[in-house]
Amino acid sequence: MKNKILSVIACVSAAAVLISASAVAGSTAETQNLLGDADGNGSITVSDATAVQQHAADLIALTGDAFAAADVNGDSIISVSDATEIQRYVAEISVDYAIGMPIESALPGIYPGETAKTNSLYVDKNGGSVVIPAQFKVSAKEDEQTVAEGMVLIGPDESEFVWVPTAETAFERRDFGSYFYSNGSFSGYYDQTYLESYRDMEASVKKYGGFYMGRYEASKGENNLPVSKKITDSSQGSIWVRFSPQDTTIACQNMYADNDAVQGFFPWGVNWDTTLQWLVDSGNKTQTEVVSDSTSWGNYSNDTFSPNAYGNTTGVWEEAKANNIYDLAGNNWEWTQERQSTDNYVMRGGGYNLMGGSCLGSRYPAAVRDPLPGNDHHPNVAFRPALFIK
Numbered sequence: 001m002k003n004k005i006l007s008v009i010a011c012v013s014a015a016a017v018l019i020s021a022s023a024v025a026g027s028t029a030e031t032q033n034l035l036g037d038a039d040g041n042g043s044i045t046v047s048d049a050t051a052v053q054q055h056a057a058d059l060i061a062l063t064g065d066a067f068a069a070a071d072v073n074g075d076s077i078i079s080v081s082d083a084t085e086i087q088r089y090v091a092e093i094s095v096d097y098a099i100g101m102p103i104e105s106a107l108p109g110i111y112p113g114e115t116a117k118t119n120s121l122y123v124d125k126n127g128g129s130v131v132i133p134a135q136f137k138v139s140a141k142e143d144e145q146t147v148a149e150g151m152v153l154i155g156p157d158e159s160e161f162v163w164v165p166t167a168e169t170a171f172e173r174r175d176f177g178s179y180f181y182s183n184g185s186f187s188g189y190y191d192q193t194y195l196e197s198y199r200d201m202e203a204s205v206k207k208y209g210g211f212y213m214g215r216y217e218a219s220k221g222e223n224n225l226p227v228s229k230k231i232t233d234s235s236q237g238s239i240w241v242r243f244s245p246q247d248t249t250i251a252c253q254n255m256y257a258d259n260d261a262v263q264g265f266f267p268w269g270v271n272w273d274t275t276l277q278w279l280v281d282s283g284n285k286t287q288t289e290v291v292s293d294s295t296s297w298g299n300y301s302n303d304t305f306s307p308n309a310y311g312n313t314t315g316v317w318e319e320a321k322a323n324n325i326y327d328l329a330g331n332n333w334e335w336t337q338e339r340q341s342t343d344n345y346v347m348r349g350g351g352y353n354l355m356g357g358s359c360l361g362s363r364y365p366a367a368v369r370d371p372l373p374g375n376d377h378h379p380n381v382a383f384r385p386a387l388f389i390k
Contacts, residue, residue, distance in 0.1 A: 036086045036099035038062060038070040044100050046090055052083040063167050063209035064129070072097050076207060107131065113140035115156075119261050119389070124151065130163050131208055131389050133261035143324075148282060150324030153212055153387075155256065157221060159228040161212035161387055162325045164274060169281045171205050174273040176291045176367035189346060189369055191268040191338050197253070198337075201265055204388040213267070213275050214384035216314040216326050217334065225255055226264075226385045230315030230326075238312050242377040245335045245345040252385045260390060267386045269338030269369075272348050276367055279322050294366040297322060298329025299352050311352045311380060329366035330354070332382035340371030347372055351380050 036044045038051040052070045055062045055078045062070050062078060072082040074097075089099040110120035115137045122138050123129045128147030132138060135156045138145060144152035153161045175186040192198060205211050214228035218240045221227035226240065226248075243251075248266050255264030279285040289296060297319055299306045305319040311332040320327050330350050338346035350364035372378065 033065050033069050033103045034100055035069060035097065035103050036072055036089060038066055038086075040066060040069070044086065044089055046087065049083040049086040049090070052078055052086060053080060056080055056083070061166070061171065061206055063206060067207050067209070068103055072099060076203075078206075110138070112138040112145050114138075122147075122151070128165070130165070130210065133259065133387070133389055135256075135259055136262070149284070152215060152324050156259075157227055159221075159385075160215040160230075161228060161385075162215050162323065163210055164213050164271075164278055165210040166205055166274060166278075167209050169274060169278040171202075171270065171274050173270045174277060174367075176273070176276070176365075178291055178365050178367040178369060180364075180368050180370040184340065184369070184371075189269065189338055189340050189371075191270055197265065198268065200263070201268075201388045204263075204390065208389050211271065212387035213271065213325060214386055215324060217311075217332055217382045217384050219314075224251065226251055226383075228385055231313050232316055233313070239314060239332055239382045241311075241332065241379050241382050243335075243381075243383070244377060245337065245374045245383075248335055248383050249337060252383075255385060255387075262387050263390055265386050265388060266335075266337050266383065269336055269346060269348075271386055272336055272338075273367075275325070276328070279328075282323060284323050290365060291367050292365050294329035294350070294364070298350065298364075298366060299327060299331040300329075300350065300364065301353055303330070306352075309352055311382070330364070333370065333378075333380055335381055335383040338369070340369075343373050343375075344371035345374045346370065347381055353380065 034044065036048055038048040054060045055070065067078065070078045070082055072085045085095050085097055086099060088095050107119055107121040110116050110122050110132050116132045116134050118134050120132045121129055122132050124145055124147050126146060130147050130151060137154050139152035139154055147163060147165060151163045153163060173191065216228045216230055218226040219229060219231055219238060220240050252264045252266040256262055276290050280287050280290055295303050299309050299317065299320050306317050314331060315326040322328060328349055331352050333347040333351045334349050336346050336348055340346055347370045349366055350368055354364045
């Protein structure tokens with residue numbers, strides 16, 4: 001017998017994170033994902049060990065089902081140790097893990113509109129899957145339920161977020177060629193990737209295949225915490241401005257502090273870049289509409305759909321929606337955790353009082369980067385919260 005299985009159920013459960021859409025529908029064990037099958041071809045070979053090694057070396061990124069299959073020892077980290085176990089299995093050497101056996105999901109299924117009691121697995125009509133954190137739910141609106149086109153997550157405070165999948169769109173910072181400040185180069189902008197909070201976020205994205213981006217620019221909720229909600233008039237509150245990036249970081253981290261399933265965070269440049277590239281890769285926007293001229297879908301002073309608009313509302317114009325996320329282009333500038341220097345934080349998206357247009361002209365596409373001192377509590381700079389699964 002190839003496997004010296006100490007406890008098949010315990011080992012399989014320890015490694016399990018996600019299962020395939022067919023498994024959710026009740027398929028047989030033969031069609032389920034197999035522990036060790038990192039390349040997803042239904043068999044365990046040396047190519048699976050190679051895929052694990054490439055992931056460990058940051059040459060490729062295994063996500064979702066592939067991550068679960070590659071995490072042989074169930075420690076939520078894909079390393080050469082997992083590759084070694086697969087190689088031993090292929091060589092018919094005894095191993096201590098249930099390699100080659102179907103991965104059984106520890107996550108219950110969930111339907112739109114149903115609040116998750118524990119972390120649950122949602123599978124849409126096209127087979128796209130995503131983990132729904134405890135106390136959250138998928139929107140009951142049909143056009144907000146498809147993973148590839150912007151699945152909307154609703155929190156216990158009624159804040160709304162959109163799942164940004166990274167299976168097709170690589171999770172990385174991008175040189176869109178859109179700069180505003182002193183003809184700056186991409187090399188002058190950076191995320192603080194050494195921070196533990198960044199590494200936790202990045203590990204979650206790799207493990208679950210995406211992250212949740214705020215659907216709206218943030219307003220202030222109870223206990224001075226950010227919320228992501230539509231604001232159509234002044235009676236509903238207002239967009240949160242005059243707020244430093246340092247304070248924003250803390251406020252976002254404190255969102256849902258009593259929920260062990262999810263972590264709020266203040267987006268880095270990589271989150272913004274990945275989100276914008278996803279709009280292009282999904283076919284929602286063209287590269288030009290993101291990188292050069294976002295006038296057609298951004299709330300700028302010269303757009304065609306929001307005359308005399310200001311940045312004190314969000315989610316008002318359907319034209320300013322992309323994959324169910326509102327106001328990424330124009331409306332308000334938005335702080336990020338990206339830096340241009342020790343003191344300068346980077347803003348994204350442009351503002352309503354600016355003209356949308358080409359990068360070399362008026363330079364306000366959605367992908368624009370503009371640094372500003374972090375202690376500048378500017379009246380036209382907002383932010384949007386984000387979430388990752390713990």
